[in-house]
Amino acid sequence: MIDTLPINTSWSEPLEEQIKSMFYYDPRWLNLLATFYGYQIIPLTTTNADNQVTGFLPLCYIKSPLTGRRLVALPFSDYCPLLAVDEADTAQLIERALHLAQEKKVKYLELRAGVNAVLTERPDFTSNNLYVNWVLPLSASSEDAWSALRKPVQHQIKKSQKAGVQIRAAQKREDIDIYYRLHVKTRTKKHGMPTQARNYFFTLWDTFAPTNTMRLLLAEYQGTPIAGIIIFASGSTLHYAYGASDENYLKLAPNNLLFWDAITWGSANGYKSLDLGRTASDNQGLMEFKRRWGAVQEPLPYYYYPQTAGLASTSESSWKYRLLTNNWRRLPLPVAGRLGGYVYKHLG
Numbered sequence: 260m261i262d263t264l265p266i267n268t269s270w271s272e273p274l275e276e277q278i279k280s281m282f283y284y285d286p287r288w289l290n291l292l293a294t295f296y297g298y299q300i301i302p303l304t305t306t307n308a309d310n311q312v313t314g315f316l317p318l319c320y321i322k323s324p325l326t327g328r329r330l331v332a333l334p335f336s337d338y339c340p341l342l343a344v345d346e347a348d349t350a351q352l353i354e355r356a357l358h359l360a361q362e363k364k365v366k367y368l369e370l371r372a373g374v375n376a377v378l379t380e381r382p383d384f385t386s387n388n389l390y391v392n393w394v395l396p397l398s399a400s401s402e403d404a405w406s407a408l409r410k411p412v413q414h415q416i417k418k419s420q421k422a423g424v425q426i427r428a429a430q431k432r433e434d435i436d437i438y439y440r441l442h443v444k445t446r447t448k449k450h451g452m453p454t455q456a457r458n459y460f461f462t463l464w465d466t467f468a469p470t471n472t473m474r475l476l477l478a479e480y481q482g483t484p485i486a487g488i489i490i491f492a493s494g495s496t497l498h499y500a501y502g503a504s505d506e507n508y509l510k511l512a513p514n515n516l517l518f519w520d521a522i523t524w525g526s527a528n529g530y531k532s533l534d535l536g537r538t539a540s541d542n543q544g545l546m547e548f549k550r551r552w553g554a555v556q557e558p559l560p561y562y563y564y565p566q567t568a569g570l571a572s573t574s575e576s577s578w579k580y581r582l583l584t585n586n587w588r589r590l591p592l593p594v595a596g597r598l599g600g601y602v603y604k605h606l607g
Contacts, residue, residue: 268304271311273344278315280494283336287466289317292334295462296604301330303355305348314348316341316370318356320363325605328365329569330356332372334607337537338392338559339371341378349377357383357564369569370562378562386560387572391546393535393554397497401523407553412515419516422480426520429475432468435460438475438487441503447595449506451584456600460489467491476520478504478513486513490521495531497521518552539575570606 270278278284293300298319305314317339318330332339343349360368370378373392378384398404405413429435439457446454467473472493478486486504490497499521504514525533535554538545550556561571573580587595 269309269311271307271313271344274312274315274342277340277342280496281340281342282491282493282496282498283333283339284315284317284342285472285493288336289333291462291466292319292607295459296334296607298334298607301359303352303359305343305351313345314341314343314352316352316356318359318368319607320365321607323605325602326569328363329367329369330360330363330365331369331569331607332356336371337390338373338534341370341372341375346377349375353377353381360564367566367568368564369571371559371571372562373557373559375560375562379560384562384564385567386562387567388558388560389539389572389574390537390559390561391540392537392557392559393549394557395522395533395535395549395552395554397522397526397530397532399526401526404522404526409551409553412551415512415515416519419478419512422511424485424511424513424516425479426516427477427479428524429477432461432464434475434477435464437477437484438489438503441484441487441505442501443592443596443599444505445503446599447590447592448588451586451588453587453599453602453606454596455603457596459600459603463489474521474524476517478517480508480511480513483508485511486517488514488517488521490533492530495529496534497525497530497532498534499536522552541574541576 282288289300292298298321300317300319302315302317304312307313316332318332319334320330321334322328341349341352343352356368356370372378379386398407439460443454446452463473472491474490474492476488476490477484485508487502488499489501491500502514522533535549537559538549540546563572590598
């Protein structure tokens with residue numbers, strides 16, 4: 260359910276440019292959260308005298324029997340900045356969000372807003388700096404992009420190519436099943452985390468693939484799928500959303516070749532940046548992997564009222580996180596897939 264989403268509303272000029280590059284504010288993404296997971300999307304806006312939107316903050320009301328009531332902007336979305344033309348509009352949106360949190364008696368309000376001066380100065384909010392974001396500027400040519408890579412990354416790409424790994428872009432809906440099998444294995448055995456339902460990925464394909472705003476890349480070795488990534492496009496930015504691989508083939512460096520394909524395709528098609536997504540700052544291995552591609556690290560604080568809570572605020576080194584992941588890894592893959600599809604919507 261979406262409450263009066265301003266799809267056809269006139270945006271003020273400063274916001275119009277920003278909203279184009281915000282994949283997680285795409286009306287189709289908001290609608291997917293509402294229809295697939297059953298969340299209520301409540302878009303907060305401010306307007307000027309010409310009825311143009313000058314501030315935008317979509318909140319998601321989650322009412323779960325397992326994890327309680329909360330307001331999040333937005334679940335399953337790494338970065339959701341509070342868009343406003345000035346501090347007055349920012350403050351107005353924050354006050355309305357607080358009023359809504361109190362009205363609905365939620366456990367907490369979570370704003371995944373990134374750096375925000377107004378939120379930082381408010382004593383009633385707590386900031387959590389568990390994550391950083393990584394953005395890779397894309398060069399105009401593949402030659403320039405290659406030169407920007409560190410030598411170890413170049414070596415891995417060449418190694419994968421020499422071994423005969425092939426990359427193909429999915430052209431048909433059935434390819435989702437290939438990716439999903441890799442995804443369940445990666446989420447369960449490597450990360451120890453519940454996975455999205457199989458139909459979720461089909462819904463993504465049906466929603467975004469027809470307009471070429473979703474790109475599924477599959478790495479194959481001797482006809483066997485061994486890795487895959489899902490990329491979304493919005494404005495001049497590509498967004499890395501999901502990745503999976505068969506650990507038995509990691510020695511062939513398929514992930515490096517997948518990212519290189521995404522970079523060269525993005526450069527050739529006029530995209531300016533590849534958003535590699537958030538990373539827990541204590542995950543040094545993944546931090547270094549993204550750093551070696553030449554990605555720029557950006558702070559990504561999340562803000563909470565009245566308390567810091569939820570899975571997104573739980574450190575990967577905490578005992579709660581380790582207890583969950585260690586137990587989930589023990590599940591057989593068929594059980595993990597079915598159970599994950601049920602549990603996942605309660606984790607947003």
